[in-house]
Amino acid sequence: KILILDFGSQYTQLIARRVRELNVYCEIHPYNHFPALDSSVKGVILSGSPFSVRDKDAPVPDLETIKGKVPLLGVCYGAQFLSHYYGGEVKASNSREYGRAKLTHVVDDDPLFHTISHQSQVWMSHGDTIVSIPDSYSIVASTHDVKVAGYKIADEQTWGIQFHPEVYHSTEGLQLLKNFVAGICGCSMDWTPASYVETTVNSLREQLGNDKVILALSGGVDSTVAGVLLQKAIGDNLTCIFVDNGLLRKDEFNNVMEAYKILGLNVIGVDARHKFWNDLKGETDPEGKRKIIGRDFIEVFDVEAHKIQDVKWLAQGTIYPDVIESVSVNGPSATIKSHHNVGGLPEKMNLKVVEPLRLLFKDEVRRVGRQLEIPAMFLDRHPFPGPGLGIRILGEVTEEKVALLQEADHIFIQGLRDADLYKDVWQAGVMLLPVQSVGVMGDERTYEYVVALRAVTSTDGMTADWAHLPYEFLAKVSNDIINKVRGINRVVYDISSKPPATIEWE
Numbered sequence: 001k002i003l004i005l006d007f008g009s010q011y012t013q014l015i016a017r018r019v020r021e022l023n024v025y026c027e028i029h030p031y032n033h034f035p036a037l038d039s040s041v042k043g044v045i046l047s048g049s050p051f052s053v054r055d056k057d058a059p060v061p062d063l064e065t066i067k068g069k070v071p072l073l074g075v076c077y078g079a080q081f082l083s084h085y086y087g088g089e090v091k092a093s094n095s096r097e098y099g100r101a102k103l104t105h106v107v108d109d110d111p112l113f114h115t116i117s118h119q120s121q122v123w124m125s126h127g128d129t130i131v132s133i134p135d136s137y138s139i140v141a142s143t144h145d146v147k148v149a150g151y152k153i154a155d156e157q158t159w160g161i162q163f164h165p166e167v168y169h170s171t172e173g174l175q176l177l178k179n180f181v182a183g184i185c186g187c188s189m190d191w192t193p194a195s196y197v198e199t200t201v202n203s204l205r206e207q208l209g210n211d212k213v214i215l216a217l218s219g220g221v222d223s224t225v226a227g228v229l230l231q232k233a234i235g236d237n238l239t240c241i242f243v244d245n246g247l248l249r250k251d252e253f254n255n256v257m258e259a260y261k262i263l264g265l266n267v268i269g270v271d272a273r274h275k276f277w278n279d280l281k282g283e284t285d286p287e288g289k290r291k292i293i294g295r296d297f298i299e300v301f302d303v304e305a306h307k308i309q310d311v312k313w314l315a316q317g318t319i320y321p322d323v324i325e326s327v328s329v330n331g332p333s334a335t336i337k338s339h340h341n342v343g344g345l346p347e348k349m350n351l352k353v354v355e356p357l358r359l360l361f362k363d364e365v366r367r368v369g370r371q372l373e374i375p376a377m378f379l380d381r382h383p384f385p386g387p388g389l390g391i392r393i394l395g396e397v398t399e400e401k402v403a404l405l406q407e408a409d410h411i412f413i414q415g416l417r418d419a420d421l422y423k424d425v426w427q428a429g430v431m432l433l434p435v436q437s438v439g440v441m442g443d444e445r446t447y448e449y450v451v452a453l454r455a456v457t458s459t460d461g462m463t464a465d466w467a468h469l470p471y472e473f474l475a476k477v478s479n480d481i482i483n484k485v486r487g488i489n490r491v492v493y494d495i496s497s498k499p500p501a502t503i504e505w506e
């Protein structure tokens with residue numbers, strides 16, 4: 001495997017995803033908190049950073065056990081650090097170098113640049129430049145503005161590159177990373193979805209033996225893939241629980257239950273709708289609603305879990321971005337924050353936790369899902385928040401409002417599918433606003449609810465743009481909702497991006 005030492009760059013995860021696209025397993029660790037190297041570590045990559053090496057509190061890794069011992073590639077800050085710390089000079093660039101650049105010079109027989117064309121386009125993003133390198137370093141690549149775009153250290157397998165090979169705009173970046181991980185480090189590129197399924201199923205069998213495991217299914221990608229993997233490993237020792245909290249989409253509970261059965265999962269469906277609706281009565285505060293929904297879920301799950309004898313394990317669909325320790329770039333010193341077990345169920349259940357997806361990025365969960373032949377209905381679906389329609393009904397949630405919103409939401413989502421727009425959108429839904437407005441139908445004035453359609457494009461939900469859906473499509477959805485859903489007489493479209501708006505309205 002490859003270790004990636006993180007200095008807090010926004011691109012660190014992208015480096016990891018690119019390396020994994022090459023079917024090479026890699027892990028991200030904070031620069032000041034990484035595991036001891038053993039023979040499984042074939043090479044190390046140093047990431048970029050929002051810091052300058054000249055900053056007083058710039059991150060300084062201890063590379064004693066790494067540099068000169070295993071192949072090492074410094075990217076951006078990583079390259080600047082390897083130069084600055086060992087006697088080179090790094091200065092602020094006259095102009096911030098940002099964007100596309102072309103290589104103007106590449107050393108022919110350098111293994112890192114093997115087959116990379118001499119005028120290859122690369123992506124720069126840095127405010128500092130390496131102006132001189134230590135004596136034992138030699139330049140292997142330059143651009144017009146950046147003389148030291150790539151260097152190699154003599155007598156060691158250590159390289160530094162100023163540009164970002166992980167970014168799509170570095171057109172041969174993936175080849176460069178391949179040269180490093182496969183060519184220089186000798187990784188075998190066999191970490192595929194098929195091999196992941198095989199090794200995970202085997203290790204789950206070993207870890208769980210004949211123990212019983214429970215898993216909360218949500219209908220989403222992660223819990224479904226986790227369920228199918230576990231089912232493959234331990235069969236009916238896995239019990240899945242799927243709770244109808246009364247805040248799911250129209251027909252979602254029945255459709256998903258059916259599909260789970262076809263997948264062969266041992267699943268218990270719990271109708272807890274009235275409990276949730278009752279407990280939500282009178283609550284209008286978004287965080288208050290979230291708390292109630294979260295608490296009720298745990299209560300319902302706990303009751304069901306106790307009906308099964310001798311359960312020892314709780315399975316969770318935690319994925320890799322949830323477990324990566326992140327480098328804080330705000331604190332005075334780089335402090336480490338870890339977010340293990342996000343959204344975990346309470347300790348009091350006294351169960352050990354098993355997380356079969358904790359090594360995978362979201363796109364890899366989907367690839368593993370495809371390998372397991374899980375239908376697209378699960379793998380390609382948009383994210384849906386845990387509190388469901390509860391945070392899309394602004395203000396108080398009632399059974400009647402849920403029914404109203406389910407109808408409107410169904411028209412919108414089904415419309416997206418029918419118009420072949422579903423896959424162009426990252427997430428979509430309808431918000432039921434707590435206002436009524438005047439309308440006219442036939443000869444009568446109406447006074448009914450307003451809904452807002454929300455559809456966004458995004459890659460990870462952290463930032464999002466409103467989806468530029470065709471007017472004709474929006475017109476049809478608006479008409480359908482107003483004509484078919486009694487109680488709604490006005491439809492608006494949300495054209496705010498995140499930030500500063502959020503995807504959900506609550």
Ligand code: XMP
Pocket residue numbers: 290383384385386387427461462498501502503504505506
């Ligand atoms: P926002 O509204 O913060 O949403 O832009 C970003 C993503 O997170 C989802 N979301 C939630 N998911 N529990 C969840 O499980 C929540 O309380 C919650 N709030 C927002 C939202 O649907 C979007 O995908």
